Amino acid sequence: MAPSYCIELTPDEQAELLVIARRSIQHGLTNQRPLVFEPSRFDGILAQELGNFVTLTQDEMLRGCIGSIKTNLCLAQSVAINAFNAAFHDSRFSPLSSKEAPQTRIEISVLTKPESINASTHDELLANLRPYEDGLLLNDEGHQATFLPKVWEQLPDPQRFVAQLMVKAGRPGDYWSDSLQFHRYQVVSFAEHFADAAVPI
Known part of the structure; x- marks a missing residue:
């Protein structure tokens, strides 16, 4: 199915x-x-x-x-x-x-339809990601960015994938905050x- x-x-x-x-x-x-x-x-x-x-x-x-x-x-x-x-x-x-x-x-x-990812830490977020399958949407107090699943082809490492998405959203690559919200989509x-x-x- x-x-x-x-x-x-x-x-x-x-x-x-x-x-x-x-x-x-x-x-x-x-x-x-x-x-x-x-x-x-x-x-x-x-x-x-x-x-x-x-x-x-x-x-x-x-x-x-x-x-x-x-x-x-x-x-x-x-x-x-x-x-x-x-x-x-x-x-x-x-x-x-x-x-x-x-x-x-x-x-x-x-x-x-985007699906919320329940992750309270950076490590939890990485553990929830499905490389090459998930697109990722980041929201943080007016800062927003997304990577389509095809970006995994250029950034196959989940840590680099998330870091570059942070940068795209105008945040440092190693940024983390309780205000961060993530959604995945296919x-x-x-x-x-x-x-x-x-x-x-």
Whole structure:
């Protein structure tokens, strides 16, 4: 039996979300805004309010990543907005150009509902983490940061994973406080084949 936290998207649903993301970026190039849909257009999982991230890469290098842990929008609309923002409003990068778009690969990660981790010490937190499976969300008095599960590929050691998340949240790597709150989540991730990205829409 699949774990209770598992999210299942059919290949057709994954393909539809990838098309929505690319069309929203294409729409943004010409209209400076994301695609907007009537919520009634979608059903099933595409109509559910699920957190998601859209990651853009070029030659396997990050080109933009924007997402939402929680949303009050249907998944399809949220993906359209996050794709637009990843392309044009990630402050780490300049806005995507029309010349770059065909060489930019889209990956979508759909998140499960975050689950609180009961950890009163740093060691308890490390013991509760499941490397390569858990995404981790940190909150501490207005400081917030998250790492998707794929970050385990760069930071496979749980102690380094947590330390770098602390730094991302604006805290020292060895920081600990009773005010810290942690939540874990899992993702279903899927991406375009490069040929898909190169086809004009």
